[in-house]
Amino acid sequence: MIDFKNVTKIYGGEVKAVDDITMSVNEGEFVILLGPSGCGKTTLLRMVNQLETITDGEINVNGQNVKEMDKIKMRRNIGYVIQSNGLFPNMTIEKNTMIVPDLLGWDRKKKRDRFNYLMDLIGLNPDEYRKRYPHELSGGQQQRIGVARAMASDPPVMLMDEPFGALDPIIREKVQDEFLTIQKEVKKTILFVSHDIDEAVKMGDKISLLRQGQIMQYASPTEMLHRPKNDFVSEFIGKDRVLRSMSLYTVNDLVEALGLKSKEEDIQDTKEITIDTSLRVALSMLLNKEADELLITDDQGEAHGSLTFDLIETFINREVRGA
Ligand SMILES: Nc1ncnc2c1ncn2[C@@H]1O[C@H](COP(=O)(O)OP(=O)(O)O)[C@@H](O)[C@H]1O
Numbered sequence: 001m002i003d004f005k006n007v008t009k010i011y012g013g014e015v016k017a018v019d020d021i022t023m024s025v026n027e028g029e030f031v032i033l034l035g036p037s038g039c040g041k042t043t044l045l046r047m048v049n050q051l052e053t054i055t056d057g058e059i060n061v062n063g064q065n066v067k068e069m070d071k072i073k074m075r076r077n078i079g080y081v082i083q084s085n086g087l088f089p090n091m092t093i094e095k096n097t098m099i100v101p102d103l104l105g106w107d108r109k110k111k112r113d114r115f116n117y118l119m120d121l122i123g124l125n126p127d128e129y130r131k132r133y134p135h136e137l138s139g140g141q142q143q144r145i146g147v148a149r150a151m152a153s154d155p156p157v158m159l160m161d162e163p164f165g166a167l168d169p170i171i172r173e174k175v176q177d178e179f180l181t182i183q184k185e186v187k188k189t190i191l192f193v194s195h196d197i198d199e200a201v202k203m204g205d206k207i208s209l210l211r212q213g214q215i216m217q218y219a220s221p222t223e224m225l226h227r228p229k230n231d232f233v234s235e236f237i238g239k240d241r242v243l244r245s246m247s248l249y250t251v252n253d254l255v256e257a258l259g260l261k262s263k264e265e266d267i268q269d270t271k272e273i274t275i276d277t278s279l280r281v282a283l284s285m286l287l288n289k290e291a292d293e294l295l296i297t298d299d300q301g302e303a304h305g306s307l308t309f310d311l312i313e314t315f316i317n318r319e320v321r322g323a
């Protein structure tokens, strides 16, 4: 879907920001460009939608060379979200969201329907927010509007440059979760810039880890965590590797691997946890002593056994370290 062939970018004849990158993002895939500041992530992204020229090599989107695409077609096919959401302060939320449909000449009814649909998707009431201005919304809400705007014309491809980077950690988690839920429904092809390994592991189907304009490893989060290709990758992923990889598993994965354990009679402190919760969340609840044992419930709220620290440890030793 997005193919980079030997792509190089040199700024001002001397700064090599991107150095001979070849990689492909398949249709419906969520790929993270990860790496330290200055490694060329933003440059790589901005060459896809022609915000930067390509010094050497070629980028194809859906088989078409981006150099040959016209700007309007590009806006329709590629949604773009940036950290400072880029909303126009003097335009209402509806107007901001419908910028591309306006450019494309959609009629009123079609625009209104689309706005209502998108607002429902991002969890904001369309009638409540339609006539408001960006400054009347919280940072998290503005960022969600930025996402809705990028999806307005239903582009198959989304480019996102640290879209949640400016949000505080708790709100960021929430917006990430929401976005993952949306992605399950809309299945866009996404290229997403991040410098946060946790975000990358949580969100990406694949991670492309960059350093000085070159790809150090391009692999799934599991692959990268378990088989880092070189010292740079293992150092970037860091010592919390095992802990990080816990966010790849859910309580259900543990139950499937180890079976269910019935609740221990003598334990007092229990808390409920749903079966689709990540093991990382479960582990931190146990480590923070929120409970000695977690009662595993399904989405009907029915209990199915319990989860203890020992059980997670067994799972880590068997499934995570052993992998
Ligand atoms: N417009 C520009 N002119 C000159 N150098 C630039 C420009 N934009 C980025 N660079 C340089 O290119 C390199 C990669 O930058 P960038 O793509 O922004 O990295 P990242 O997004 O990974 O932080 C850096 O050395 C940066 O200073």
Ligand SMILES: [Mg+2]
Pocket: 041, 042, 043, 193
């Ligand atoms: Mg950047």
